[in-house]
Amino acid sequence: MNHTTTDNSRMKLVFATHNPNKFKEIESLLPDHIELLSLTDIDCKEDIPETGDTIDENAMIKADYVKNHYGYDCFADDTGLEVNSLAGAPGVFSARYAGDEKNDEKNVEKLLSQLEKRDDRTARFRTVIALNLKGHENLFTGICEGTILKERKGNKGFGYDPIFLPNGFDKSFAEMDLREKTKISHRGIAFKALIEYLSQ
Template sequence: MKKIVIATQNKGKAKDFETLLSPLGYEVLTLRDVAQDLDIEETGTTFEANAILKAEGVAKELGIPVIADDSGLEIDALDGEPGVYSARYAGGEKSDDANIEKVLEKLSGVPDGERTARFRCVLAVAAPGEQTQTFSGSCEGEILRLRRGDHGFGYDPIFYVPAQERAMAELEPEEKAAISHRGQALRELSEAMPEWLK
């Protein structure tokens, strides 16, 4: 089985990538597996800038091809927040629960129908001596008032997908992969770069 490194320490993201890449014959490794202490600072103001920073930083450090992902939630009623700050929206340590609470609190007075949002993902593929490439995907939805479902991670329990009539966290991993922002970006990557993925 071929190995591929994803520039993340996030177990939830790693699981998403495993669901998407293992059918293609890849064993997914993360920074937890290959370089636990490697931490690339995300100083970009866009998902694309952060994904490129991570991919190029890790590829340069390890001397191997790397996929990096920067993704998050954009809520229209909050002018696109939390955006690139999705993972640390509530401040300090990354906490899914605290982030969800902050979103629900900020949207408490926003009526149904005006709680539109999207998950966005940008993947950057970097390899030593190669031109970095990016691929993106998005998934439209609405923010629920209460959490639903036990799957997924991050904001999945409060992100309602109208086409599925369920919250993202109510979808099985394969169902999520078929419609998610990360799944779309990865399909774009695999279509545009079959020779790279081989």
């Protein structure tokens, strides 16, 4: 994707992700005066350390890292799946629940086996977006309540989407198209708040 532009009125903003699915999801929502760049676009190849104890801290660490090392205004998101009967786990460890290789399949497998003998399968997705804009820091949060299914359904989305059934729906996140999911998802809610702020 070519992000060079001759229009100096557009604001360059980095979304601290290498994930093309997430990037595409957000790029489509942003106002025209913002030119969105990914970590790949700014040639950031290192794995930004996520050493925070909470989702909020991890999001802020990533946004600050890009600002401090690359000089760009930046926002970063961190998302956790919080399962009530597992005392909020996997939570901050959602991406690496089954190990440091961050394997979606293994994470889903582990969660399903942890819940096998539990009746309470209620859970929520929580996304926190940290924005470091001109040295000012802001946090935006989105929550989507739901239930963990007993088996995978659908092949869209990523992460835990195939086993997460949002409240009031009969389709998993992985059975929804992007537009439908974005309307109700934790990430969609958090990004709406971010976009309202950036549009002011």
